[in-house]
Amino acid sequence: KNEVEQSPQNLTAQEGEFITINCSYSVGISALHWLQQHPGGGIVSLFMLSSGKKKHGRLIATINIQEKHSSLHITASHPRDSAVYICAAPSGAGSYQLTFGKGTKLSVIP
């Protein structure tokens, strides 16, 4: 079963800072998900990526399949980016079950 680890657990940043959240997993997979959860809110899918890099606005996600590692970057962070960011990977190769990291709680201070 895939073990998904995220770091850091908590992150406080000043508005405008560049933010990096890391995710590592133990079982080779073909795609990894990054999700966002606001306090008391639902879960929004940010990215699903299987190789290289994806960009959406100020968010960038990268993945290194060989090293079993992915990063989520936020450029020019803003208080509205404050949320919990979760990475999720299939439990095994070809599995439909997702294993989730415990999340990174990001607080961006004005």
Added chain:
Amino acid sequence: NAGVMQNPRHLVRRRGQEARLRCSPMKGHSHVYWYRQLPEEGLKFMVYLQKENIIDESGMPKERFSAEFPKEGPSILRIQQVVRGDSAAYFCASSPHQQGNTEAFFGQGTRLTVV
């Protein structure tokens, strides 16, 4: 195209009562997944359903919990005789194909509080 709709958003039940959580997948999606998020813990897989079929319920407690996805209507997660430990956020996700290598679309969740 409305997203994944879950209701109710908040549900309070007394110990011993039944809780029914509903999930309407996105239009065109026939795969539904239920996840549970306990306080201060990550999301955990509970059950995977397709229309009228339970594909995998390995993450769901054997007793008191059941799920269905009928031909017509929403998917239902049912918890009988609720206990305090059932208090959690329950999320539903849907996809057009098997999740894993397909983008996941999640609902807003139902926050169950057992008093």
